[in-house]
Amino acid sequence: MTKNITCVTCPMGCGITVELNDNNEVISVSGNTCKRGELYAKNEVTHPQRSLATTVKVDGGVHNVVPCKSAGPLPKEKIFDCMAEINKACAKAPVKLGDVLVENVCGTGINIVATNHCPEA
Amino acid sequence: MLNYDIVVIGGGPAGMAAALKAKECGVDSILILERAETLGGILEQCIHTGFGLQYFGEELSGPEYADRFIQQVFRQKIEYKTDTMALQVTEDNKVYAVNKTDGLLEIQAKAVILAMGCRERPRGALNIAGTRASGVMSAGTAQKYVNIDGYMPGKKVVILGSGDIGLIMARRMTLEGAKVECVCELMPYSSGLTRNIVQCLDDFNIPLYLSTTVIDIKGKDRVTGVTIASVDENRRPIPGTERDIECDTLLLSVGLIPENELTKNVGISLDRVTSGAIVDEYRETDHKGVFACGNVLHVHDLVDFVTQESQIAGEGAAKYVLGQKAEAEYITTKGVGAVRYIVPQKVNIKNEGDVKLFFRVGSSFKNATVKVSYNGQEIISRKRPRLAPGEMENVLIKNDMLKSFSKDGVIEITVEA
């Protein structure tokens, strides 16, 4: 089986073809123009990952929500599960940039951290 | 009347970087005027990551990128006033501004740095036909509602324009539970970054229709749908290709316009292509002591470049205030063919440093050559694997080369496929 993907590592946007065997193991990578592209392609076809940026509800802050991000990449297929868990969380103002708002989101081992401050109202 | 050496109008990434650089260059009397409640500018609502790869070598969200500069402004004890709107810059570099606590401020500046940023093109500029129903807004307005206010501006969404803000909002609305029906792009290519097309559209199976536009908006009170149609090579809708799409929201991401009202009012010359001021290599306008940087000068693709450009303007303003700016003998720059514009538009050949010329192309190229000529003679030729309208390019003119030029010469940049 082959999979065609577009590399997003840099603005070049190379079209990469990855060949897989029946055990879903990578046999070959072609079309990439650098080593980073090869690595990205291998990850993308075996266990694609995405970083997530969203907001968390805040109680008593100047705004209703504070922005946050995953401290590392999350498995792509868990993005909506993570959103659901993050949407249940509620931080108490004041929130400081870097505060951990959700620990180990969906058992991924990744924390959700605040990416801005939210002072008390 | 207040007195400052430098007044910076705008406390976003451009204004902060310019102020910090000016301070570093030895000017202590600096005041930043910011119209919003906090410093940071539009980055405060750009909560996605991807900022800072060039400048910091890490991938930050907008607020994080802004915060690094905000903390420096605090540490450097640079004065700033938020919730303060600059109303006017006068002939003699006086700035009038207004806020609730100080009332009307009259500030005499030696130098002024314009860093007001840009605004989104509204529906009217596109002349989209249809009703005036609620639910049509710019992508940036929707971004503020979702990311700052925490409210959904729509549930079934069509996005017109595949610039990065449009793409980012397609993903953002989807993550928050909206259904994004499609993104339409008038041009045959997207002006957004490839990575955004992959991560914001492909990941969520959101279709991108190229050479397609919205020709009608339906709904009396709230939008109930839009009609889209394919366009020909002259960007005119092709009869028979109309298609109705049910939606309650139309987000527009159809371009950014530098916000140059203050600039125009003081009589500064603007570049018709960039809609920003015409500047020299220190980003000084043709009004003595008034500098411009960031998106008010020309719309940038990456905030990292805004920071770099604003540092140049900050240094220029400091040199001006400290009397260190070299006497000027200008050559002009000119984009030819696919090169739509170049910033700066003029360069002082007496300048002691190298000068980077930033430019944008009007169409996409692969494995093209960027050629720079001086008075018709080729002086630089650089291979580029890829050039795209959405991405800013630059070439460096070394100082020894600059020194070999003479007054009123012309530098031209062109692209050969």
Added chain:
Amino acid sequence: MNYDVAVVGAGVVGSLIARELSRYNIKVALLEKCNDMAMGTSKANSAIVHAGFDAKPGTLKAKLNVEGTALMPELCKTLSVPFKPVGSLVVAFSDEEMETVKELLERGVANGVPGLEIYDQAKLREVEPAISDEAKGALWAPSAGIVCPYELTIAAAENAVVNGTEFIRNFAVEAIDYDGNEFTIKSADSSIKAKTVINAAGVYCDEIAALIGDNSIHTVPRKGEYMLCDKSIGGLAKHTIFQCPSKMGKGILVTPTVDGNLLIGPSALDIEDKDDVSTTAGTLAQVLETAKKSVPVLTTREVITSFAGLRAHCDRDDFIIEKSEKNDKFINVAGIESPGLSSAPAIALYVKDIVLGIIDGEEKADFNPVREEPVRFRHMSNEERKALIAKNPAYGRIICRCETITEGEILDAIHAPAGARDVDGVKRRTRAGMGRCQGGFCGSKVVELLARELGVEINQITKFGGDSKILYERTK
């Protein structure tokens, strides 16, 4: 509630009638089906005060136009509404059209229009430098002017309310019963009683009349599409520039507006849907093409918005201002198409006389005709601004950057008599959101202020009432 008079429709005509009646000890209700006044024809028209040479001599249109235009400058002053006596030109592009222009002059003289003059090509170019080289000459009418039609409506309604009129919004009249003594006027969820009804419902006049069995009125909504251009080219037309009229109306005009923009339009198309104010790409393109005949340098580049309005065209071809044949306490004010805005001050007086013939009214000693000028920060000197902010810091916070509108002005608009309840209402009263960015930046700020002042959550705020909500629920 019981009233002496119920005015149906808070357009410019209904609002000025209500104000005129509020001079007397008469209890007036001004009923409006929308969330605000000036929501129909009065908000989307050419904003022209016509000199009065168009209508046939002897018609109500001719009489009330000339009278209304004469009243307009003073009325606008009293109500603090922007009015500019720019004068108008009807431009001829051929010898044949020069003949038409001469006929218009004669008609104008017969109607009593002051100061009419024929300009030759040289004179025309001198007074209107951007005019096409093809223009042969023009009819000059110095008494014509431009006005802000929705501000006139709002000011009139506000002043009526200050003088005792009750403004009832979101009251869509669905039934009118008459018991031989008084009318019961019903909306879906409430009702009022009134001794007299004035039907000033614009394009809906026929339907309101039909509620008492009067089927004599036939309204055809005639749609006109417009383009509004940026202030940077507002000075392109010094006067209102008409082309020669046709049977569908006065044709495409190019005119400055009182706010300094340039307005182009309208098209004229008879339609069926009385709420259809959508614009169409083809029509707008045609509007621009036709306007370029007058002013060739026009382009789409400076267009900041486009809109459409409906004229209440009636088959009788004159204003219908009379007691209904079905009930002599029901007064129809129908078919008020162009020159309806120009005539409105005179229509109000005309209707007042009819009303006073039905019910007794005594002039109130405490009637206050003046509507104070709202604070306009953008027009103030810096000294005035300083004093103003010292008095109220809310004037120190700019909400709309393009038009320099302060928080204080928006609060004033919300708390005015019959004040703004939605984003478009704030926009019409203050200009917040009318500039180049069309509310891109200030829209969300205006929503916040409305919510705060009205004591509701921000997702309850609408663009223009009804279901025109801007936001759904919280994201989380």
